[in-house]
Amino acid sequence: MVGERQGHEISMLDATIDMGKKAAATLAFGTCASFGGIPAAKPNPTGAKPVTAIFEENGIKTPVVNVPGCPPHPDWMVGTIAYALTKGLPPVDEYRRPSLFFGSTIHDNCPYLKYYEEGKFARSYGEEGCRLKLGCKGPETYADCWQRQWNNKVNWCVRNAICIGCVQPNFWDEMAPLYEQTTG
Ligand code: SF4
Ligand code: SF4
Known part of the structure; x- marks a missing residue:
């Protein structure tokens, strides 16, 4: 109410x-x-x-x-x-x-894209590399978080962890499981 x-x-x-x-x-x-x-x-x-x-x-x-x-x-x-x-x-x-x-994907602009292209993937948080294998949904997510960032540009999801695709129409059902690779 x-x-x-x-x-x-x-x-x-x-x-x-x-x-x-x-x-x-x-x-x-x-x-x-x-x-x-x-x-x-x-x-x-x-x-x-x-x-x-x-x-x-x-x-x-x-x-x-x-x-x-x-x-x-x-x-x-x-x-x-x-x-x-x-x-x-x-x-x-x-x-x-x-x-x-929301005009382009997180992935196409991601600072970790060079690692993706080199096939260098992080296997745990804190490890250097693309976060795809940790479940990152950046390839299918359209938003400008990569440049806008959060909390006065202090940080953003992919630097800390992964993009979970929160702006997409199929969030939540089709993005889950969030912390497993579902795209790529
Ligand atoms: S999968 Fe995620 S971490 Fe890897 S380049 Fe794409 S957006 Fe960046
Ligand atoms: S989960 Fe949402 S807020 Fe975080 S990077 Fe992806 S689209 Fe941006």
């Missing part, structure tokens, strides 16, 4: 339908809002679904921009809002993600 009106509880679903109908556009922040995310993972006991699915089921034509991430980077959120307010809705990819932030 997210509120109450005239003695009636308002669910997130009610609010999404009600506000979605009236909005000029809807920005779905986070992988749950964008694609269902962890709550929608099998067996999805609560019937969780993305904003786009709710709109479609209720005949709502309001355009949706997805800004996924588990969590979404603050720059992606602020940047998308700023772009929308100053220039209109940003160009998006096939999953409605702003191309500005």
